[in-house]
Amino acid sequence: MILIVAGATCREAVRSRAFLGLLLIFAVTALLTRVVGWVSATDGNIVALDLVMSLQSVIGVLVAVATGTVLVQSEIQQKTLYTVLSRPLPRWRFVIGKYLGLAAALIAGQLAMAVIGLAWVWITGASLNPWLLLAVGMTCLEVLVMAAVGICLSMLAGPLLSAVLCLAVYALGHAVATLPQLIDHLESWKRTLAVAAAALIPNLGYFTFRGQAIHGHGMTATDAAVSLGYAALWIALLLVVSIAVFRRKQL
Amino acid sequence: MHRAGIAYWPIVIILGAGILGWNASHFVGAVQQPRTKNLDFLPPPVVAQALACGQGTALAKLRWIDSFAYTQLQFDRQDDRVAGEGERGGFERLYDTLITLDPAFVPFYEHGVVNTSGVLKHHQAALSIIMRGLDARPHDTGLWRLASAMLAVQFDWAKRNPANLDRWLNAWAAAESEDGRQAVLDWRRGLAFTHVEGLETLPYWIEQLRGTRPGTAMADFVEGTVRELLAQHGCAVLKRIAGGSQGWLPSGSLLPWAPPQLDVRAAAAEWPRSVPAWAPVMRDASGWQLRADPFGWPWIRRGAEVVSPGADQRRFLKQTFGQRSQIQGEADQRGRAPADLAEARAWGVELPVPPHGGHWDFSQHLPDVAWPDPPSQPWQLR
Numbered sequence: 015m016i017l018i019v020a021g022a023t024c025r026e027a028v029r030s031r032a033f034l035g036l037l038l039i040f041a042v043t044a045l046l047t048r049v050v051g052w053v054s055a056t057d058g059n060i061v062a063l064d065l066v067m068s069l070q071s072v073i074g075v076l077v078a079v080a081t082g083t084v085l086v087q088s089e090i091q092q093k094t095l096y097t098v099l100s101r102p103l104p105r106w107r108f109v110i111g112k113y114l115g116l117a118a119a120l121i122a123g124q125l126a127m128a129v130i131g132l133a134w135v136w137i138t139g140a141s142l143n144p145w146l147l148l149a150v151g152m153t154c155l156e157v158l159v160m161a162a163v164g165i166c167l168s169m170l171a172g173p174l175l176s177a178v179l180c181l182a183v184y185a186l187g188h189a190v191a192t193l194p195q196l197i198d199h200l201e202s203w204k205r206t207l208a209v210a211a212a213a214l215i216p217n218l219g220y221f222t223f224r225g226q227a228i229h230g231h232g233m234t235a236t237d238a239a240v241s242l243g244y245a246a247l248w249i250a251l252l253l254v255v256s257i258a259v260f261r262r263k264q265l
Numbered sequence: 266m267h268r269a270g271i272a273y274w275p276i277v278i279i280l281g282a283g284i285l286g287w288n289a290s291h292f293v294g295a296v297q298q299p300r301t302k303n304l305d306f307l308p309p310p311v312v313a314q315a316l317a318c319g320q321g322t323a324l325a326k327l328r329w330i331d332s333f334a335y336t337q338l339q340f341d342r343q344d345d346r347v348a349g350e351g352e353r354g355g356f357e358r359l360y361d362t363l364i365t366l367d368p369a370f371v372p373f374y375e376h377g378v379v380n381t382s383g384v385l386k387h388h389q390a391a392l393s394i395i396m397r398g399l400d401a402r403p404h405d406t407g408l409w410r411l412a413s414a415m416l417a418v419q420f421d422w423a424k425r426n427p428a429n430l431d432r433w434l435n436a437w438a439a440a441e442s443e444d445g446r447q448a449v450l451d452w453r454r455g456l457a458f459t460h461v462e463g464l465e466t467l468p469y470w471i472e473q474l475r476g477t478r479p480g481t482a483m484a485d486f487v488e489g490t491v492r493e494l495l496a497q498h499g500c501a502v503l504k505r506i507a508g509g510s511q512g513w514l515p516s517g518s519l520l521p522w523a524p525p526q527l528d529v530r531a532a533a534a535e536w537p538r539s540v541p542a543w544a545p546v547m548r549d550a551s552g553w554q555l556r557a558d559p560f561g562w563p564w565i566r567r568g569a570e571v572v573s574p575g576a577d578q579r580r581f582l583k584q585t586f587g588q589r590s591q592i593q594g595e596a597d598q599r600g601r602a603p604a605d606l607a608e609a610r611a612w613g614v615e616l617p618v619p620p621h622g623g624h625w626d627f628s629q630h631l632p633d634v635a636w637p638d639p640p641s642q643p644w645q646l647r
Contacts, residue, residue, distance in 0.1 A: 054330050056372045061326045064367075068323035156319075188319035195311045218319055225322035229369040 015103055016111040023085065023115025028122065032080040037123060040073040044131045048138050059140035060228055066131035067149060067224040074124050074157040075184055081119070082164025083176040085112050086260070106257040109165070113253055116161050124154045148238065149227035155245040156221035160184060162252035163216065169259040183215060191219020216248045307347065307358050310365035317366065325366035329373065332359055336376075339384050356380045357390050364397055374398030374408060378415065388419040406448050409437045417456055463498035464543060470494065474646060489579055491646055492559035496573035499545030503564060503571040506531040529553055561639030562621070574621045575643075578636055581619055588614050589632045602627040 027033055047065040051058025086109075089095035098108065128150045136142055163183050167176035190212040200208055220241045223233055308316060317324045335355065339345055345354035353361075360377035367373065374395055382391030392415055398408045413434065416422045422430040438449040455468040470491045477484035506528055532546055532553050540548050545564065547554050558564050560575020582589075591614045596602045603609040606625050609616050609632075616625060616632075623634040 050327070050330065054326065054372075055333065055376075060370065061330075064323045064326055068320045072318075072320065185318050188317070189315040191319070192311060192314040195314070222319040222321075225367060226369070228322065231369065 016107050016114065019098070019103075019108055019111025020115035020118065023112050024118040024122075025115075027081045027085075027116055027119035030081060033077055033119065033123060036073050036077045036080065037126060040069055040127050041130055043069055044127075044134055048135070051138075057139075059135065062135045062138070063132075063140050063142075063146075063228045064224070066135055067146070067153070067228060070124065070127045070131055070150070071153045071156060071222075071224065073127065074120065074153060075160045077123055078116075078120055078157050078161040079164050079177050079180045079184075082116055082161045083168045083180060084173045085116060085165060086168055087173045105261050109253065109257045109260050113162065113165055113249075113256075116165070117158050120157050120161055121154055124150065124157060143227070143230045145223075145227040145230060145232055148233055149223045152221045152223040152238075152241060155241060156218055159216050159218070159221075159245050159248050159252075162249045162256075166252040166256045166259075169256045169263070184218065186215045187218035188222070190215050190217050191222070217244070220244050307355065308362065309358075310362045313362045313366060321366040322370070325363045325373075326370070328359075329363050329376070335359070336380055336384065339380065343385060345385060354381075354385070354387065354390070356385065357387075357394075360394055364394070364401070368397070368401035371398070371402065371405060371407060375411065378411060382415065382419060388415065391415060391419075404440050404442075406441065406445055409440065410448070410452060413437060413452060417459075423456055423459070461498065461543070462501050464494055467491065467494050467543070479647065488646055492643065493576050493579055495543055495559040495644065496576035498543060499558060499564070500571045500573055500576070502535065503545055504569070506535060556644075557639070557641035559644040561641040561643040563640065575639070577620055578623065578634070581617075581623075582634060585617065588616050592616070592627075593631050596627075596630075602630075602632070 044066050047062045047069070048058070050065060051062035054061045086095070089098070099105065132142055132146065160180065160183075164176065164180045167179050167183075170176070171179065193208065193212050197205060197208065223241075226233065313324075314321055335345075339356070345356050347355040347358065356377065360373060360381075363370075363373045364377070374397070377394035378391040381387045381394060392412070395408060395412045395415060398405070399412060402408055413430075416430060416433060420426075422433070434449055434453055437452075438446050441449060451468060451472060454471070458464045458467050461467075470487060474484070474487045474491060477487050529552070532548075536544060536548075540546060545556055545558070547556055555564070558573035558575050560573070560578070562574035565572045565574060592603060592609055592612065595612045595614065603612060604627070606616060606618075609625070609627070619625065619634045619636070621636065623636040626633045626635040
């Protein structure tokens with residue numbers, strides 16, 4: 015049953031205008047990155063490659079936010095949720111199915127963007143290295159965490175507010191990665207408070223491997239495993255919270 | 266009553282075409298103008314990292330491209346003080362931020378050095394930028410070369426601190442792979458010749474010589490060029506030494522000269538420690554000796570000048586290239602080469618008489634000059 019919900023969600027997400035529109039924006043901007051490379055007073059390959067990888071992350075997160083935050087709400091608005099839940103389907107399975115479907119669509123989107131972007135910079139003269147594939151994988155993890163954040167927040171707030179909060183989490187999630195460099199400026203309880211607040215935000219710095227990969231620098235298997243485990247932990251936590259909220263929700 | 270709807274697509278197309286034309290009109294007839302933008306947004310590195318939302322490397326590159334206009338501004342202004350605390354100028358703060366965001370991107374260091382050292386003459390700041398580069402990329406040959414050039418040229422280590430420069434170059438060699446160490450050797454050689462009169466480009470030609478196969482036309486050309494440079498240097502040095510003692514360079518004499526004719530004091534002043542391999546003299550157990558020129562000919566004094574016959578021969582061939590080509594063209598038309606110099610003249614081409622006992626050889630497609638064999642061995646170059 016989970017797979018049926020996941021399949022339907024994936025199809026719906028892939029066909030959504032937000033998904034296709036953002037993919038189109040990625041394709042157009044990826045083409046323009048080469049122009050930025052040309053004006054960069056170098057051979058421009060690293061510049062173009064970096065921008066493509068960066069765009070993939072930003073557009074991927076935007077897709078996750080745009081689709082993840084309306085996933086359940088649209089079911090409620092269209093009243094299709096009642097039809098689904100009238101069947102013998104526990105609510106937790108519904109949430110898990112929705113997340114898996116969204117995750118499949120997002121990964122498909124990420125792969126499409128990676129193929130388009132990397133093929134374009136390769137055709138126009140950049141050399142690629144195998145670490146870029148790992149960087150794409152890390153970006154996928156980042157997007158999956160953000161999708162879980164989106165679903166969780168959409169259980170607690172309306173689509174617009176949850177989308178705004180989701181983008182705030184994205185910004186904060188990267189900001190907390192630099193917190194250790196700033197923490198020395200704080201003392202006593204302020205320091206404790208900052209660390210405690212940062213602990214509530216997923217540290218997306220674990221998934222920013224793009225910067226190293228474009229220069230051909232590698233990542234240890236341990237670091238990759240830690241990032242994977244960290245993503246899995248956050249996704250599990252956010253889905254459990256989502257299920258707990260959804261179970262008590264008066265529909 | 267049914268009213269016919271308005272067809273919107275033609276309106277959309279017309280409006281779209283108008284907007285496209287309007288936008289494109291900005292580029293028609295546009296003249297390139299120097300951009301003189303100031304650094305109006307310059308967050309500290311840690312703040313920039315926090316604001317970059319995980320896209321630090323990409324944003325750093327965009328900020329860097331945007332800062333090109335600031336470079337253009339500084340070409341004229343030469344003053345990059347910006348608002349805020351501290352003594353550091355705009356470029357230093359800019360590259361501090363950029364390098365923090367993407368320490369592996371080499372152009373940040375290269376441009377940082379060009380802007381701080383080249384444009385503003387802040388060599389100390391440039392050196393600190395390049396040292397950060399070596400910290401981030403300790404095996405980058407380009408950065409080592411750039412740092413070495415800065416130390417040698419801007420800080421004059423070759424003269425003022427040769428021991429430290431030597432240690433520095435050893436550190437560079439240690440950072441290189443087995444193949445890469447050749448770059449350090451080349452650099453050392455290049456540095457050594459920077460102040461040697463007439464031999465400034467010798468390292469380049471030696472490098473070219475290494476890439477040629479003996480006996481090929483390219484090898485002959487490069488070898489000839491190297492010998493010519495060495496001869497040019499030898500003439501200059503011998504003229505200088507002769508100035509100290511007019512007696513030991515008798516006009517028009519054939520050399521090598523006897524050792525007593527050498528001005529030992531002048532030679533010792535020229536090479537106080539040891540005589541380099543490219544010098545026109547050598548010193549062994551029996552004392553100072555004058556070598557033949559790099560082509561194996563004895564040097565000749567002509568008035569106040571010292572002449573290398575070998576270099577003279579090469580120069581002669583270069584100077585007569587036009588006439589030789591003319592004869593080649595005539596010979597192609599007539600189907601045969603001229604029999605001798607007189608016939609060449611009869612064809613309307615005035616060929617000068619070769620110096621140093623040479624005579625024209627028309628057996629080649631392009632007429633050449635046959636010279637007698639030099640009395641000594643040419644200098645060993647390989």
